[in-house]
């Protein structure tokens with residue numbers, strides 16, 4: 193019977209059906225970081241359990257690392273404690289840790305693919321909701337909580353309910369200035385922030401087929417913002433080209449054998465889906481969020497919704513969002529003055545994102561009132577960008593060039609908004625307080641749009657600032 | 662190890678209005694700067710409470726002893742941080758009742774023995790209004806009978822069968838189950854092409 197990739201990968205990893213009806217799934221790759229793992233190791237110790245497959249867990253440090261002064265011990269005592277705990281736990285369990293001195297440290301969802309740890313056909317788990325990013329490779333990648341991190345450490349398994357699959361076909365061609373970020377914001381706007389509950393999203397169609405792995409990662413990354421448990425793209429030649437020669441990918445004949453298996457996992461023609469959606473990529477325009485969840489967005493040349501256009505309980509949500517954001521119904525989003533511009537996060541801090549942002553700022557300068565920073569997704573991205581001179585482009589334009597980490601995506605280090613500042617951000621969440629100030633405000637957009645906003649000092653249409661082709 | 666069977670939860674309710682309440686609001690990221698979950702309950706909805714002042718239900722004395730949290734739809738969306746249900750549980754809440762929950766939040770809650778039960782949108786409104794009008798009214802969430810009663814109301818609730826079963830049998834802490842028959846796990850691992858390579 194024709195099957196979806198989800199079904200094939202699921203079947204390959206299913207151990208047995210548990211008495212409660214869930215499936216016990218073997219986890220092929222477990223990624224851990226400093227925020228959601230220390231309590232899991234404590235629970236493990238408390239029960240006298242050991243780490244079963246230490247070689248299938250890989251650690252890095254991203255959420256709390258300072259991005260400016262990274263000398264140890266950190267100035268920030270709590271960050272130092274958290275990193276020390278991770279180091280101790282990894283040492284005791286025999287888990288490989290990519291720390292600041294490794295040259296391979298970075299946001300967990302950036303380094304997994306970059307090192308070739310992430311591969312098609314794997315089940316991947318990490319105590320972080322944006323684990324969905326790894327689905328870009330045709331893996332089933334799941335964000336889990338700390339108790340499940342404990343489960344995976346102890347058993348290399350998770351217990352999971354069967355998922356439905358919604359295929360989302362993005363057809364046609366994207367216009368100039370429209371990026372993967374705009375595509376996923378469009379999907380979330382159309383299907384809702386909880387539209388994906390119970391589903392894995394399979395992204396397909398010409399637009400996705402033509403995308404690079406970086407772009408596919410941006411799309412899969414935000415599956416969770418649409419409520420989906422996971423998101424994936426079927427492996428193809430692009431996937432295989434990306435993986436060839438990566439550090440943790442076997443070479444030679446073993447590679448060819450694996451690649452053949454990878455391709456065989458793609459959803460079969462004629463597979464049945466629980467839902468099928470088509471979106472015309474040609475209609476999408478550069479998108480900006482105006483509210484307090486990632487579904488509250490408009491095209492940059494559109495106006496904010498009117499409160500009276502919205503029915504029922506959705507109306508109070510619009511009112512609440514407008515009030516928090518200090519925006520008025522019917523206003524145009526373009527022209528909204530910003531205080532901070534942030535290019536970073538696991539959504540959009542890979543080399544291609546930095547290149548697009550640099551293309552916009554080259555030869556221009558950040559507006560006088562704007563604080564702008566670029567935080568590369570990993571040490572490898574940072575080094576590659578420096579080889580191309582992007583650091584210089586950004587510095588000349590008045591951006592700060594930082595070390596790798598999550599930084600202002602969730603502000604667990606000192607990079608954060610102050611007071612009611614508004615930030616044009618390439619990250620994935622515009623929740624109240626997300627960027628560190630309880631009343632700080634976030635406008636999500638593509639890295640090129642962030643760069644354009646930094647230069648203009650306000651939200652602008654990137655297509656008008658720079659000719660993007 | 663044997664864990665507790667959870668069949669019903671009885672107590673007063675704390676009503677919390679709003680769809681799409683995300684885990685950054687439940688527990689802002691700056692309170693995750695710790696290697697343990699201890700003390701998280703002190704920061705539950707910290708920023709919302711600051712902004713709403715004395716009016717926030719979590720700041721009101723009449724809800725201090727609540728054991729059941731009433732919410733609306735897509736509660737707990739966003740980050741996978743288990744700190745969110747941990748903070749709720751440590752605040753003394755032993756069940757959450759709402760229209761719908763994000764899946765990761767739901768799973769994290771199950772692992773802590775914190776049932777999340779769903780009711781219809783209309784019933785959720787009625788329940789929230791009841792808890793607002795008469796704080797202190799006692800409700801009982803009966804997982805066996807799949808119903809919530811209190812304040813003169815009785816409404817059906819749904820809990821996915823797997824989770825419900827885990828609470829009723831006392832198997833909601835899954836690790837031991839996953840370690841059973843471990844040879845089957847090893848057999849699956851040995852068959853995976855990427856492990857053989």
Ligand code: SF4
Nearest residue numbers: 322537538598601602
């Ligand atoms: S960059 Fe942001 S979303 Fe991504 S892992 Fe870090 S904190 Fe989470």
